[in-house]
Amino acid sequence: MGCGGIGMSGLAQHLHGLGHIVSGSDRIANDRTDALAAMGIQIHIGHSADNIANAQLVVRTSAVSPDNEEIVAANARGIPTMLREQLLGIIFDSFDTRIAVCGTHGKTTVTAMLHEALSAAGVDHAAFIGGVYRGNNYFAGKGAVVAEACEYNRSFLYLHPTHCVCLNAEFDHPDCYKNTEDVRNSFARFFANTEPNGCVVLPSELKSCFAHRNRLLYDKEFVAHNVTVSDGKPSFEAISAEGQCYRVNLNVVGVHNVDNALAVFGAVKALRLPLSAAVCGLESFAGVERRWTPLHVDGISATVLDYAHHPTEIACSVAAAKSIAKGRVLCLFQPHTYTRTKAFWTEFAECFRKADAVAYLPIYSAREKPIVGVNSYLLAQSAAERGINACFLPDFASAKQWIFGNAAPDDVLLILGAGNINLLASEL
Numbered sequence: 001m002g003c004g005g006i007g008m009s010g011l012a013q014h015l016h017g018l019g020h021i022v023s024g025s026d027r028i029a030n031d032r033t034d035a036l037a038a039m040g041i042q043i044h045i046g047h048s049a050d051n052i053a054n055a056q057l058v059v060r061t062s063a064v065s066p067d068n069e070e071i072v073a074a075n076a077r078g079i080p081t082m083l084r085e086q087l088l089g090i091i092f093d094s095f096d097t098r099i100a101v102c103g104t105h106g107k108t109t110v111t112a113m114l115h116e117a118l119s120a121a122g123v124d125h126a127a128f129i130g131g132v133y134r135g136n137n138y139f140a141g142k143g144a145v146v147a148e149a150c151e152y153n154r155s156f157l158y159l160h161p162t163h164c165v166c167l168n169a170e171f172d173h174p175d176c177y178k179n180t181e182d183v184r185n186s187f188a189r190f191f192a193n194t195e196p197n198g199c200v201v202l203p204s205e206l207k208s209c210f211a212h213r214n215r216l217l218y219d220k221e222f223v224a225h226n227v228t229v230s231d232g233k234p235s236f237e238a239i240s241a242e243g244q245c246y247r248v249n250l251n252v253v254g255v256h257n258v259d260n261a262l263a264v265f266g267a268v269k270a271l272r273l274p275l276s277a278a279v280c281g282l283e284s285f286a287g288v289e290r291r292w293t294p295l296h297v298d299g300i301s302a303t304v305l306d307y308a309h310h311p312t313e314i315a316c317s318v319a320a321a322k323s324i325a326k327g328r329v330l331c332l333f334q335p336h337t338y339t340r341t342k343a344f345w346t347e348f349a350e351c352f353r354k355a356d357a358v359a360y361l362p363i364y365s366a367r368e369k370p371i372v373g374v375n376s377y378l379l380a381q382s383a384a385e386r387g388i389n390a391c392f393l394p395d396f397a398s399a400k401q402w403i404f405g406n407a408a409p410d411d412v413l414l415i416l417g418a419g420n421i422n423l424l425a426s427e428l
Contacts, residue, residue, distance in 0.1 A: 025046070049069050099114065106263075108130040114267055120284070151187065217266075225239055233249075350386070
């Protein structure tokens with residue numbers, strides 16, 4: 001249920017590949033449901049009790065409520081049900097070598113980077129990626145698995161990795177976490193899930209979360225020297241603690257990807273693979289869709305669709321845009337969830353301070369109900385009061401008018417958000 005989602009569609013592909021009879025349902029069709037149908041998986045658009053037919057297991061994404069008619073019917077018939085993260089845990093734990101990638105920011109990118117590094121090293125593996133990479137979000141394989149481990153609702157606690165890679169642990173998801181300490185406590189619990197003979201790879205700022213001897217601090221084991229940027233893409237020398245030097249030329253925009261690359265070096269070292277595989281994997285990494293995805297829009301030199309929906313991520317995207325801009329940086333932002341917007345009210349203004357203009361679209365509610373006093377109109381007013389060139393746009397039609405009425409040929413347009421703002425990008 002929710003088979004059009006990135007996480008659910010990957011599980012459907014895996015089970016289908018194992019020979020199970022798989023069917024799926026979702027509210028609307030999308031590229032993922034079309035791809036599953038093309039594989040021979042029966043897809044139902046719209047929810048109905050009839051969809052579960054003679055199923056022996058019903059799996060739902062957390063976006064599907066327990067009172068959904070399909071879940072109610074399954075319960076009435078005594079058919080077992082479980083959440084996406086529970087099924088992922090069962091599948092993940094069935095592999096011999098299990099690599100989990102977690103973090104508030106960057107986990108999708110690093111999961112795909114590690115997939116490339118493992119391929120370069122000749123390691124047969126499956127990959128569950130939280131975004132579309134080279135046309136898919138799932139890659140079949142045996143022996144090893146690399147998977148994105150999401151902290152939302154502490155779902156990563158269902159995974160028991162042999163190797164855990166953590167990039168950061170910042171406060172997010174205020175609907176299920178109280179503060180940064182609560183977030184870090186959950187990450188510490190996840191680190192403890194790692195097998196005793198395995199390894200936790202993490203930055204030194206999180207070393208207190210995991211004091212076990214089987215720990216590798218990737219920013220201590222590898223340091224980036226001589227960082228240069230050309231057309232927004234960084235190159236650097238990764239110097240190991242043993243003094244080895246590896247030159248890396250990344251093919252993705254943003255200096256923040258240097259830190260992602262160092263995490264990949266740390267993971268490759270923890271797996272005892274040749275570090276040259278990290279170099280090959282990183283240099284062949286082509287970027288995940290909706291993570292700094294260039295678009296062609298007539299009359300604008302550079303338009304980028306980016307999944308950034310947290311103030312830290314947005315600030316990184318704005319900085320990357322400034323590094324390639326010949327003119328101004330214009331931002332179109334769709335906030336994601338009311339609780340996040342409320343929790344980071346001030347930050348969702350300040351993160352655009354280095355941009356030349358920002359337009360806020362209505363909040364994408366996702367799984368939430370509106371909160372009184374929390375809306376994009378007031379957010380835009382708050383940003384303007386702080387001296388930021390900000391405005392509110394009520395819908396996609398007005399967004400297109402704003403874009404073509406303001407953007408000049410040398411400008412960079414950033415289209416930001418984790419909701420359905422990608423549909424606007426498709427229209428453009």
